[in-house]
Amino acid sequence: MTAVEWTFQVLGTAVVVSPAILIAVLGLTSLVGRPLSESSVARLTQAAVLFSLTPAVAILVMMLALGTRYVPIEWGDWVTIPEQEFHFHLKFVFDRLSIPFVILSCVLCGVVGSFTRRYLHREEGYSRFFLYYAVFFTGMVTSSLAGTIETLFVGWEMVGLSSALLVAYFDQHENPVRSGQRVWSIYRLSDAAFLIAAISIHHMTGEGDFGGLMSSGIWPEGTAAVTPQQALFVGTLLLIAAAGKSALFPFSGWLPRAMEGPTPSSAIFYGALSVHLGVYLLLRVSPLLEVSLVLQCLVIGLGVVSALSGALMSRVQHDVKVSLAYASLTQVGIIVVEIGFGLKYLALIHIIGHACMRTMQLLRAPTLLRDYQTMENALGSRLPASQSRFGTWVPVGVQRWCYRYGFDRGFMDIALDRWIVAPFMVLFQQFDVWERWTTDKISREPSRESDAIELHPEDSERAA
Amino acid sequence: MGELHFPWMEASILVPLVGAIWIRFFANPDHSFRQAVAISGLTLALTVGELIDFIMLGTFAAHDHWAVIDWLFHQEVFVVDELSAFLLPLGALIHFVTVLSTLRTKAPRFSLTSTLVSEAILLATFSCRASWTLVALMCLATLPVYLELKRRGRCTRIFVLHMSVFVVLLVVGYAALQWTGEVSQSVLIPGALLTAAALLRSGIAPLHLWMTDLFEKATFGTAILFVTPLTGAYAVMRFVLPIAPDWALQSIAVLSLVTAVYAGGMSLVQREARRMFCYLFLSQASLVLVGLELVTPIGLTGALCVWLSVGLSLTGFGITLRSIEARISRISLADYHGLSRHMPTLAGFFLLTGLAAIGFPFTVGFVGMELLIEGAVEVYPLVGMTVVIAAALCGIAVLMAYFRIFTGRSHATLIPMHARRSERIAVLMLTVLILGGGLVPQPGVASRYHAAKELTEKRALNPITHATKNYDNAHHDSDDSDTDESDDDDDVVGRDHDD
Numbered sequence: 001m002t003a004v005e006w007t008f009q010v011l012g013t014a015v016v017v018s019p020a021i022l023i024a025v026l027g028l029t030s031l032v033g034r035p036l037s038e039s040s041v042a043r044l045t046q047a048a049v050l051f052s053l054t055p056a057v058a059i060l061v062m063m064l065a066l067g068t069r070y071v072p073i074e075w076g077d078w079v080t081i082p083e084q085e086f087h088f089h090l091k092f093v094f095d096r097l098s099i100p101f102v103i104l105s106c107v108l109c110g111v112v113g114s115f116t117r118r119y120l121h122r123e124e125g126y127s128r129f130f131l132y133y134a135v136f137f138t139g140m141v142t143s144s145l146a147g148t149i150e151t152l153f154v155g156w157e158m159v160g161l162s163s164a165l166l167v168a169y170f171d172q173h174e175n176p177v178r179s180g181q182r183v184w185s186i187y188r189l190s191d192a193a194f195l196i197a198a199i200s201i202h203h204m205t206g207e208g209d210f211g212g213l214m215s216s217g218i219w220p221e222g223t224a225a226v227t228p229q230q231a232l233f234v235g236t237l238l239l240i241a242a243a244g245k246s247a248l249f250p251f252s253g254w255l256p257r258a259m260e261g262p263t264p265s266s267a268i269f270y271g272a273l274s275v276h277l278g279v280y281l282l283l284r285v286s287p288l289l290e291v292s293l294v295l296q297c298l299v300i301g302l303g304v305v306s307a308l309s310g311a312l313m314s315r316v317q318h319d320v321k322v323s324l325a326y327a328s329l330t331q332v333g334i335i336v337v338e339i340g341f342g343l344k345y346l347a348l349i350h351i352i353g354h355a356c357m358r359t360m361q362l363l364r365a366p367t368l369l370r371d372y373q374t375m376e377n378a379l380g381s382r383l384p385a386s387q388s389r390f391g392t393w394v395p396v397g398v399q400r401w402c403y404r405y406g407f408d409r410g411f412m413d414i415a416l417d418r419w420i421v422a423p424f425m426v427l428f429q430q431f432d433v434w435e436r437w438t439t440d441k442i443s444r445e446p447s448r449e450s451d452a453i454e455l456h457p458e459d460s461e462r463a464a
Numbered sequence: 465m466g467e468l469h470f471p472w473m474e475a476s477i478l479v480p481l482v483g484a485i486w487i488r489f490f491a492n493p494d495h496s497f498r499q500a501v502a503i504s505g506l507t508l509a510l511t512v513g514e515l516i517d518f519i520m521l522g523t524f525a526a527h528d529h530w531a532v533i534d535w536l537f538h539q540e541v542f543v544v545d546e547l548s549a550f551l552l553p554l555g556a557l558i559h560f561v562t563v564l565s566t567l568r569t570k571a572p573r574f575s576l577t578s579t580l581v582s583e584a585i586l587l588a589t590f591s592c593r594a595s596w597t598l599v600a601l602m603c604l605a606t607l608p609v610y611l612e613l614k615r616r617g618r619c620t621r622i623f624v625l626h627m628s629v630f631v632v633l634l635v636v637g638y639a640a641l642q643w644t645g646e647v648s649q650s651v652l653i654p655g656a657l658l659t660a661a662a663l664l665r666s667g668i669a670p671l672h673l674w675m676t677d678l679f680e681k682a683t684f685g686t687a688i689l690f691v692t693p694l695t696g697a698y699a700v701m702r703f704v705l706p707i708a709p710d711w712a713l714q715s716i717a718v719l720s721l722v723t724a725v726y727a728g729g730m731s732l733v734q735r736e737a738r739r740m741f742c743y744l745f746l747s748q749a750s751l752v753l754v755g756l757e758l759v760t761p762i763g764l765t766g767a768l769c770v771w772l773s774v775g776l777s778l779t780g781f782g783i784t785l786r787s788i789e790a791r792i793s794r795i796s797l798a799d800y801h802g803l804s805r806h807m808p809t810l811a812g813f814f815l816l817t818g819l820a821a822i823g824f825p826f827t828v829g830f831v832g833m834e835l836l837i838e839g840a841v842e843v844y845p846l847v848g849m850t851v852v853i854a855a856a857l858c859g860i861a862v863l864m865a866y867f868r869i870f871t872g873r874s875h876a877t878l879i880p881m882h883a884r885r886s887e888r889i890a891v892l893m894l895t896v897l898i899l900g901g902g903l904v905p906q907p908g909v910a911s912r913y914h915a916a917k918e919l920t921e922k923r924a925l926n927p928i929t930h931a932t933k934n935y936d937n938a939h940h941d942s943d944d945s946d947t948d949e950s951d952d953d954d955d956v957v958g959r960d961h962d963d
Contacts, residue, residue: 031892031895033808033809077906079906081761081909083761084761084762086762088834157825158825161819168867171802171871172871173873174800177800177867180863181860184859191859196852199837199841203841424729425732427729428729428730431729432730432734435673438673439622442621442625442673445619447677447680449680450735450739453795454796455799456796456799456801457792457796458801458877
């Protein structure tokens with residue numbers, strides 16, 4: 001190994017290891033019941049971000065100086081069964097796609113971490129927030145740099161879990177928790193699609209390495225070594241996974257619910273990073289999209305529908321964070337369209353610009369309302385509402401329908417609840433009824449003692 | 465066959481047995497709980513010693529040194545092999561943490577004697593290979609549970625009905641196997657009987673009603689101890705795997721898959737925590753059976769890994785629920801309880817074990833689940849993907865239970881509910897194993913693969929089973945042989961074909 005390669009290896013390892021150390025420290029201290037002080041947590045977080053960001057920037061500088069476009073960091077096989085050619089390879093890749101995304105992740109995580117230090121000062125869940133934040137940060141860095149689809153899945157899962165738990169951050173209230181559950185449910189289903197796609201890729205190419213999938217060239221110039229049918233199958237699964245993670249149509253319903261979490265998490269997850277992870281995945285496998293025209297059309301169609309829906313919905317929300325979230329969806333939809341048309345660099349630049357702007361908007365949102373009120377108090381009247389000239393040209397009937405569509409959030413939640421959740425629940429509740437009937441018959445008496453449980457036994461203070 | 469340096473197996477079976485007699489007849493009731501912890505701790509230490517000794521021997525099977533039973537009966541009764549070497553400490557650990565996490569206030573309702581007897585039976589079961597002793601032990605294991613149900617005055621009809629059928633099928637099936645012989649073409653009949661017995665004991669739908677009934681009527685600790693060691697899966701390994709043809713096993717794998725999805729769905733509609741746990745367990749245990757019955761080395765390795773993961777994580781999940789139940793009685797999932805502020809350690813552990821059970825990254829279940837899915841997809845590409853759906857449903861159920869129990873409302877209580885020291889120790893032990901196994905999975909996977917390979921080789925010796933094709937392929941490939949037979953096999957096995 002040459003000195004340059006060795007330097008790359010050390011720096012690349014530092015980028016990935018630093019967030020993992022943060023999780024280990026915050027997690028272990030919580031587990032053994034010795035939580036750190038607020039200032040220690042904040043300092044550790046800042047140090048972790050810095051020790052991740054600085055090596056990432058150093059790698060970028062070195063790559064620019066040396067004219068290198070592709071730096072793989074090999075950690076070897078995490079698990080291997082050589083005889084069966086099964087291996088879980090830990091490989092991280094620094095290339096034109098991952099470098100901007102990982103630097104973006106570090107910068108925005110750093111900004112939001114710094115903001116949160118003051119925003120959640122003396123909050124009861126301060127340490128909990130930063131533990132979830134550490135899981136998220138590690139997940140983002142892992143996903144950004146993943147050189148194999150399995151490694152990307154590991155990071156993807158970590159981002160999903162931390163997102164759901166942070167939505168439910170205000171855990172003494174029911175609504176945030178319900179929202180967290182909703183986010184998790186959508187994520188799990190999209191994760192299932194991702195996992196199936198990962199296994200399919202493994203079977204098609206014999207390995208999960210992105211280099212194996214894009215058999216020639218490095219991003220963005222690779223060509224996928226699969227047939228159009230295979231590309232359509234795997235690509236559709238990945239599209240479902242991306243749609244779930246990026247809240248694209250028809251999974252957008254969780255996006256406003258996700259705003260139940262504290263503002264910093266809303267900013268970093270749903271304004272900036274997490275919501276772009278799905279489109280990042282599409283960018284990463286973009287050579288796969290180029291193999292199948294049908295798949296490209298699907299991607300463009302999904303992007304268009306999502307962008308239009310987001311635009312309609314963001315206009316009629318009464319909550320600033322929700323409105324911004326739907327505005328994000330519009331932009332994400334447009335990014336998906338760009339990816340569908342093969343405009344990869346444009347999509348990447350769009351992601352970076354949009355993520356930065358939206359983070360700042362969301363962090364500013366709580367104070368913005370107060371500023372509006374101050375201005376209105378000074379004026380003595382409401383500020384004039386802006387009116388769209390285009391809106392006046394649209395027939396009243398269409399306007400009303402659009403309003404209702406936006407107000408009901410595209411009917412997506414209603415449709416998912418009515419057509420997927422409700423039939424599922426009814427079916428399994430019916431199975432439950434049959435089981436009860438059978439056990440009652442065999443027992444010749446009511447067989448379920450659990451029917452008599454108290455709803456809130458803890459309130460009776462009979463605890464041991 | 466190797467010989468261990470100490471009679472670990474006999475000692476580990478005798479210690480809880482003698483301990484049970486001591487506690488029942490001689491121990492001071494005030495100290496019995498502490499003594500039970502010491503006895504099960506000593507048993508765990510013996511099984512760990514046996515595992516270390518076995519690993520150092522580097523053999524596939526070994527028997528005890530100075531084995532009294534062998535000397536008396538001139539017969540190898542207790543034999544440890546690569547499959548059971550890990551199951552023995554797992555079984556002992558499950559008993560140890562369950563006893564350790566029992567609150568003293570609840571000790572009178574939880575029979576320590578019965579628990580220690582069950583532990584002795586379980587360890588003896590895992591120390592036996594297919595024989596009449598194993599049949600007898602599997603039948604005997606149902607008795608302590610039956611006696612507890614009787615003692616508690618609960619209806620035993622469902623349990624008795626199912627377990628009677630299980631015992632009859634097992635005894636008749638094994639007798640028929642002795643009569644026909646393992647290499648006879650008519651082995652299918654005893655094979656079918658033994659399979660039905662194993663599936664019944666494993667709770668494969670629609671033969672799972674005894675399990676939900678057990679969780680309703682027995683103490684939670686007893687129910688956990690009866691189901692989490694996966695004795696049914698052990699029966700599959702010992703009785704069915706060596707004799708059943710590939711097609712039969714793979715058909716049963718599909719049944720297990722259906723159960724996994726069904727139980728995953730059912731866990732989402734339950735309104736009580738025990739029942740939810742039961743279905744969650746059933747779903748994950750069915751996934752173990754799926755892997756076992758795929759009879760590919762990858763699938764088998766995945767199943768053996770998931771077996772250990774299910775044993776560790778769902779025991780942890782179960783004892784957390786049990787600890788909460790011990791404080792507030794049965795837990796409704798119809799509404800939110802908001803207990804995380806009062807029991808943060810248990811809340812964290814509940815989440816950790818739940819995530820480990822569904823194979824979350826960096827927990828002990830992750831790699832096992834990956835291998836299992838890989839193995840399932842190899843055999844039935846489309847049906848195999850159902851494993852992913854089952855895991856997704858269980859994942860939703862786990863977080864739903866977490867949210868319902870620990871969050872959602874502000875709840876004030878004057879009574880401290882935090883984890884006691886013994887509970888913390890139990891939690892910490894399992895956490896170390898769950899995270900340790902997740903972060904450094906290679907040794908575990910390598911050992912499970914070796915066990916899977918040996919089992920597959922033993923299975924290949926029986927002409928009736930039509931030696932597993934995948935394994936043959938791997939050998940042909942490694943030998944660089946390019947026979948017509950291996951080409952045919954490539955068409956059957958998608959992965960090798962693709963490779």
